[in-house]
Every structure is written in structure tokens, then in C-alpha cells.
Amino acid sequence: MKDVVNVGIVGFGTVGSGTAKILLEQRHLLEQRASTAINLKWICDKDITTDRGFPVPENILTTDINTLLDDPELDIFVELIGGIEPAKTFILKAIEKGKHVVTANKALLATHGFEIFEAAAKKGVEIGIEASVGGGIPCIKALKEGLVANNVNTVLGIMNGTANYILTRMTQEGLPFQEVLKQAQELGYAEADPTYDVEGIDTAHKLAIMSTLAFGKKIELSDIYTEGISKIEPMDISFATELGYSIKLLAIGKKNSQETIDVRIHPTMIPQDHLLSQVNGAFNAVYFVGDSVGKVMLYGMGAGQMPTGSAIVADVVDIARDLVRGCIGRVPALSQPFDSIGPASIKPVESVLCKYYFRFSVKDKPGVLAKISGILGKEDISIHSVVQKGRAHRSSSVPIVMLTHEAREGQVKKALKEIDSQDFILDETMIIRIEDMKALEES
């Protein structure tokens, strides 16, 4: 029996520090639970001098990645630098050297995951990716092991803590997007360049990973229809609240009975009595529907030093347990045999059916409502209700809010293109989809 498993971390930033802290401080606990010592042998970073706030033995710090790659005793290579390069090269080299890999790198997995999984399969090493989705939430283990008896045909989720934090504060305090974003940046909850988080790109990375795992099809980033939250105004949130909804940046992955896959990310109105609408602040939730188990939701911190470190160390222990018992490869990397996974047949977003919230910004003059209704009617979009409130103080623009019955996205886009070209329209029309959660949850 292997009595020590050697771990090397590359990337000593936020998550790297959390991971190292757990490995160093919980050494005894982990040894008991893994039935082997788990030894943090190397930490590699360009910066190995800045104090990370906890004691680190100096002889494990290095700036040279080859110290890890060339160490024949290193069992597990933990990549926490993020981004595509040099992370990809490092991981592929580590695999080539026969090292098991743990990574939180969702951008890399969503774009080059198959290349990495293929290299690992060929070499017979494991890839731990729990931390890439949902931070500390053990959602990938739940899917691959806990729900192993299920065909999981629906994956929903609030998968970006920054976007959810911003929406929550906009909802609770009525503040505009830009103001909350600025505060979030000051508090360190949002990056200097927040594009990935607020425009849904980070969520798309995670949805690509989760839906590939759940549906056993190659879901590419380009397959996912992605819309962010930056255009949402406090007015939209207050209308939504009044109508009984929360607005969330929802990731939707759904395999339909015809085996086409619907993968989308956009601001979504979720009824206030649905659990997902109650996931607030920087918290994330991943929501599965399985054909035996029904609905299962997992909730927790989707980011942060210690929660993400918790998921990284869980993967390290999982691999250590396999190493100790000589059962590497015990749980397949994907829910389907690797070579059986083909490209996905993606449902075109134009064919998606849902209800819509429109907010038109119009000049206050007669005939506007008739004109809008006429264009919608021409595209078979039937109006459920209209709210027109008085003109805001010192504004020439009046908001008209409309809820529709179910309509097809393609026709909605066509109608809005025509509406937005009218001279009485003062600003691009805001659209928010209202999902029928019951239909989404059907397995």
C-alpha cells in the first residue's frame, strides 16, 4: 500500500492558497480519511515571496514548473493558474509524465476539455474537475456518482456568484447595475474586467462542462446561447418583483425527447416560490432533474478561497484513495464511454418556446400601443398583459411593459427587430424570458 501521496500545486493565488492551507492544516484529518498521508510537496508560482497569511515551509516553494513535472515522486498535479495557456501545456505535460491532474480551470475545460480527457485516458491518469463548477458544491460527484442510476436530462443553475450578487443587491436595494458593479469591484467580489462574469461567459463555461457530463454529448461553447445581465435596469427588477418573479442569470441545459439539446444562458424570470429564485448573494445552485430521483438541488458558495479549496482537496483525496487501493480509473471521467460521445444536436435558439417580458421605451404619443401590438400579432405573439405607467420625471421616454403568452424566439426576434426600427422607439427593447419551470423540470 502506498503510504504517501505527493501533491504539487501550480498557481499560488486565491484558490491555490486555500488549497495549500487545507492540505497543510488538515493534514492529520486527511490522512485519517484517505488512509494515506497526503503530502504537499511543491507549490509553484512566479511569486513565492508574498505572505499568503499562513506559514508555508520554504523548501516546498519553487518558481520552476519543471521541478514539479520532473519529480518522479509527484503523484497529483494541481493546476490553479487559470486561463488557457500556459495551463493547458502544463496539464498536458503533467499527464504525459503520468501524473494525475486536478484543476478548477473551467475556461480550459470548456474549450479544450476533450483533448485533455483524451490524453488522460490514453495515459491512464485521472482528471479531477469538481472545483470547475459551483466552487465548493460537490455537484460533479453528485451527478457522476450520487445520481448514477438516472438519465439526467435537465441541468439548471445559478452558476456565477458575481452576477448573482449584483442581481441580488439590485433587487434588494433598487440600485442600478453600474453602481452595484462598482461596489462589488471595490469589495473584491467582481474583477476589474467583469465581462466574463456579467456577460454570462463564465456561466457558459460551466454549463458546457455540466451538460457534457450529464448528456454525454460534446457541448461546445459556441453551442450555447449566451446573454448577460448588464442591460437589466432597476425598473425591470421592480416590475418582475411586482409580478411575482425574481430575475436570475439562469443556465439551462435540457436534453429533449428528440435528443436535441437546448443550452442557453440568459436573465430569466423565475417564480418567487421556486427554490432557485431564493438563491441569493454570491451563492450558487446546481439543479438536476433525473428520471428516477426527480429534482435535486445543490447549493453553496460558488467561488472563494476556502470553498473552492474544499472542492480541490476533495478531488485530491478521491485520487489518493484510488492510488492507495490501486483502482485508478474507478469512476469514468464522463457518464458515457468516452469513444461513444459524439457532437450534440443543438436545438436552435430560434425554435425555443417561452413566455416573454418586453419593456419598450417609447415616445409618449397616440397609436404606439396599437402599432406594437399589430407587429407582435403579425408574428403570432399573443399578449398576456400590459403595464403602462406614467412618464418618469424629466424623461421623454415612457416604459411599456408587456408579458406575452408562449411565443417562439425566432418570431420574437423578428418582431422586435421591426418594433425597434420604429421612430417612436427611443431605446433598444429589453426582453427577459419567463421560463415555465414545470416544463423544464419534466424528465
Added chain:
Amino acid sequence: MKDVVNVGIVGFGTVGSGTAKILLEQRHLLEQRASTAINLKWICDKDITTDRGFPVPENILTTDINTLLDDPELDIFVELIGGIEPAKTFILKAIEKGKHVVTANKALLATHGFEIFEAAAKKGVEIGIEASVGGGIPCIKALKEGLVANNVNTVLGIMNGTANYILTRMTQEGLPFQEVLKQAQELGYAEADPTYDVEGIDTAHKLAIMSTLAFGKKIELSDIYTEGISKIEPMDISFATELGYSIKLLAIGKKNSQETIDVRIHPTMIPQDHLLSQVNGAFNAVYFVGDSVGKVMLYGMGAGQMPTGSAIVADVVDIARDLVRGCIGRVPALSQPFDSIGPASIKPVESVLCKYYFRFSVKDKPGVLAKISGILGKEDISIHSVVQKGRAHRSSSVPIVMLTHEAREGQVKKALKEIDSQDFILDETMIIRIEDMKALEES
């Protein structure tokens, strides 16, 4: 490599049928995922003639338990008859014969779990218990594997679907307990004898299992302070709603810094903006607080044929994966080495501090409030607010509702004993604890 894993089920009731259905109908899927065929070789029950609604090969049905116990080819013994005997004898015999065991039997695990774990450890076989808590929710795997990097010092949960269903309908429809219970029984959501579910006993079984796993201490049923929901009146629920709370039958397990353990089950007022207060109907939730990961909640169906079957089959696949790779015992049964687990030092319920809701049923006469306040004051129980509403139509009794500041349970009990012996008290005083969720969630 083992190319087939043989499974036998004893108990062909609701969960047994769900398990058999999945094993038979998802054979191909499971074989792919487990890297071995999983063969349902035997189903044993007293009744093997009633139609269970799906085709079952006749040659796998038997009424003789020894057919399973004596079959040298049987790898996994799935016990789904429930109750203490003969389940316990069957399981111990199966272990003695070297068979791995999967069980959903929370009553047995909560009372004789250690004897079973000990026998299994001695024989080198695995015991799968995922289905014993939270039905289809993979909460035990989450705790033992997903949160392996954490000291989990808090386990909270809504762990009984029947009780939660009743409370939810009482809340949403304002109906009395007895009426909802009767309807639940008619719908098959509650047993003919509902005592286990509504008096918190079933929840206590589950809390004993979860807190033993989480805290690494022997938690006995008798350690757990248990109070059910049968005394709650619609009036209590409407007061709670007005005050911004939901009433839930909450299981609380908390290891304190002094290593004493607080384990309690009672109706609890939870603020409406806490996620646990939004877990409605027959759904369950298990809520952990880990020292690295923070709060994690898992939500899903806590009972039912297919959800529980999903958890049973997950355990079967887990064991099959270990059998195929020859790594039985890969994940220890408990989070601490078996022989290091001692008895728990239980925090006496009398010393628990929390806020209280009291509903006094009093004769409408002068001086009553002064008398009650005086007795409470004598025990250092400080009143936060009082609501006294008019006398109900044709009732001689008037409810006085009081919320207290933090008080110690022992003093509350003493004060209430004195109050309830007063001649103006017409009925036993209703008490509901108001937990400080933030304090509970501190890790």
C-alpha cells in the same frame, strides 16, 4: 476483472420495487457506468405474486431468504424490509457470508448501526446507507467524499417528507393538523400509524445517522431531544407567518467548540428569507456547515419509490465499482477511524439557549399578563414582544402570544411548569423555538 456483479433484494415493497425497476430497466446504462454488468439475481419477499406494475423474470423471485444468503455468487445483499427484525438478522447473516450490504433501514442503523458496521469491518465488506437519509438526495456521499476536506460541525435538515408536507399544507391552506393528516393518509403520503413521521422519531433516526457520520461520535437515539408537530395549530402558523417565519420540523446537530454535541428535533421558526424555510411539500433538505466550504444544502425528494431506488442503486454501483477494481473499503464507513469513535458528550437540552414563541391559552380576565410576565421574569426570561388578539368566536379561551429574547431551555421549562399550573391557564402552553440560524451556521 469481474464481469458481472450479482445483486439480491429482500423486501419487494415500494422501495424494493423501485430498486428492481431501475436495475432491470437501466441495465445497459448501469453496465456502461459501472464497467461491469449488474445482474439482479434474486428478489425475495413473502409476496411474490402481486403485480408490481413492471415485468419481472419469474426465475428471480423467491420467498426463501436462504436462497440469497446461501448463493455463493451473490455479491450485494439489498435489505429493504425495514424495521429491526428480521432485517438485522438477515443483514448480519449476509455479512457473515461475505456479502456487501445496501440498506435504507434508518431505524435499524440508528439503533444497531455500530454492531452492523463492526461486523462488516471485521469481514471486510461494505455497507451502503445512502438511502437511509434524505431518500434520493446524495447527502451521505456529499458528506463523506465531497466535503472530505472539512470538519463538518453543523448538520441541519428537514428530513421527514410527511411532516413537511403536513406543515406546508397547514401553512398554505390554514388547515388544522388532523385534517391535513387525514388527507395525507388518503393520498398515501402518511402511514396509517403516523407516529414515527409526525412525532419526529423518523427524523431522529436520520439525525442519529448523519451526526454520527459528521461528528465521528456515537450518537444514540436517546441522546436526541425529540418533539413532533402534532400540537401545532393553524393559529401558531399564522402568527409565525405574520412575524416573518416558517415553521419547520428541523433536525439540528451541532458540535460545539467544547466538543459537546447538541442534537435536537423540534418545530422551529425559521426566518422566511432562509433557504430552509422555502423547502416545501414532501421535499427534504440536508444542510451542512463545513469549516472550509461554509454552508452547503442538498435538496430533493426524501422518500418515494423511485427517488429512494435511485439512492439504493447508487450504492450498488459504488460497491460494484469497488468490486470490479478490487478496492473494497476504499471509502471508510465513517469519517473517523472506526475504533477512535467514542460516545458523544451530549449538551443537555436544558442548557440550550434560544428565543421562544409561547402561546398561552388563558381565561380572559385582568392580571393574567402581569402574572405570566412575573413568572417569566423570575426565571430571567425577558420578553421581546406580546400579541394579544380578541377572543375567538364562542371560545372562552384567549391566546396570548409572546416572543422572548434568548433564554435557557431549563429556565423556560421551569417557568412554563409554574405558568401551566395557574388556574387561568386553560390548555398546555405551546412553545416553538426560534433558532438563530446565523449562530447555528457558524463553523
